[in-house]
Amino acid sequence: MLYDQRETPYLDAAMRYRTIGYTPFHTPGHKLGKGAPAGLREYLGDVCLEADLAMAGAVEDTRESTGLIRLAEDYAAQAWGSDRTWFLVNGSTSGVHALLLALCGPGDTVIVPRNAHKSMLAGLIFTGAMPLYMEPAIDPLWGIPLQVRAADALTALRAAPDARAVFVTSPTYNGLGADLRGIGALAHDAGVPFVTDQAWGPHLRFCPELPVDAMTAGADAAVVSTHKLISGITQSSVLMARGERVNLARLDGMVHMTQSTSPQVLMYVSIDAARQQMAVHGAELWRGAIELADWARARVGELPGLRCLGRELLARDGVAEFDPTRLTISACALGLTGYQLETVLRDDYRIAVEAADPLNIVLNVTFGDRREDVEMLIGALRDLAARYGEAAGGGGAAVCSGLLSxxxxxxxxxxxxxxxxxxxxxxxxxxxxxxxxxxxxxxxxxxxxxxxxxxxxxxxxxxxxxxxxxxxxxxxxxxxxxxxxxxxxxx
Ligand SMILES: Cc1ncc(COP(=O)(O)O)c(C=O)c1O
Structure with missing residues (x-):
């Protein structure tokens, strides 16, 4: 059955619960905010506390992924192009754990990239499996990992033909995408499942101008952080899989082992709404974000002493795709490390970035940003470039750069x-x-x-x-x- 992606079954049920107005003799203890301390009420507001619904007997028993939750997950499965999805409340971290627990056990080999998020290594510790690493090159200018290449996957598959999975992280934190189609085809030719950590790609499926998403590229499973770049609230994520090479029943069991038994209803509601927003409006929303980000990238490139990573990396090792909405900016030529740049932007301009490293800052541009927000960023960077001027050598940033290379x-x-x-x-x-x-x-x-x-x-x-x-x-x-x-x- 084809679902109408304009519908939001889980959000609607949560709304109904509020409209009917039940008297709650269930968790959480603040009882829809009535018992909450004043400071918490002031910060969250009554509406937010009223929405902090209990599980059993409220919207639905959220301990069981049946009924309503399963229905909302099935809408999401169609939207993301998988056979099955699971709404996660412990972030993509828990999705990576569940995937590895479903795919391998003690002594098994898993082919993994060296630049995987630490949740992958934790998953290996939980399972007792052995990693066989594919090592992406480090870009000497930016000090960031590039991508694993199809050739790396082939070498690994030849060394470990009995591997339980080929696991790839794509896109990276800086928006660099691997050759998912090429790597996936090699894994499948060898009869090995191909799974991806697509934590930074919940949006890819919904806009053709963005890098290809894992499911379209033929992956057997993927995990996406709906809280990172789309409208899921913090910690909400989605795991998705196809049943051909992944045992969905086993994966289902592992998902339930890695999730809280008291999931936050707000997270489910937000995933349901975020899926609808993406499925219905994703392409136009992301086209707007791409345009804003590209505008910002071009402006940064005009500022003395600043640079912004862009499509030029597409020619580099393993990098097959680029998500232009991720802005990686360096002010090394002004003598500023990424940490210093982050601090100056926060303290002097009240601009908060996504992350900083010794060389760069990383910013996310999404459909939530307005042109004036991006103009303000550029204004701040212009001012900062004038204040710091070009400094020979790059100070601390140069030292870090040497180390990273x-x-x-x-x-x-x-x-x-x-x-x-x-x-x-x-x-x-x-x-x-x-x-x-x-x-x-x-x-x-x-x-x-x-x-x-x-x-x-x-x-x-x-x-x-x-x-x-x-x-x-x-x-x-x-x-x-x-x-x-x-x-x-x-x-
Ligand atoms: C590549 C990658 N995978 C997984 C995660 C974990 O995601 P979450 O924070 O949703 O648990 C992160 C977090 O930053 C990440 O960068």
């Missing part, structure tokens, strides 16, 4: 991430760690690619890199000792 290569996966994570481990001074096996994950930002995962051999190059990184103050996620004076290694 020689990210050490992956060494060897000696133990599975899970075995290493749960093995007896000791903290060793970093300088003495060469030759040991890491018991933790170490991820410098950027490029956000783990330099070490649990179970990997630590090389002298990695030690040298981390010593230099800690001396230059690069942010590092993962290790217990965030100062990087020591690392935990398998005893």
């Amino acid at each position: 020689h990210t050490p290569p992956f060494t060897r996966q000696v133990l599975s991430p899970r075995d290493a994570m749960f093995a007896a481990a000791v903290a060793r001074p970093l300088a003495e760690c060469a030759g040991e096996v890491s018991a933790e994950m170490v991820t410098p930002y950027p490029p956000g690619i783990p330099v070490l995962g649990p179970g990997e051999e630590i090389s002298a190059e990695i030690v040298a890199y981390l010593l230099e990184a800690s001396a230059t103050g690069l942010k590092v996620h993962g290790p217990e000792d965030r100062t990087l004076r020591s690392l935990r290694v398998v005893a």
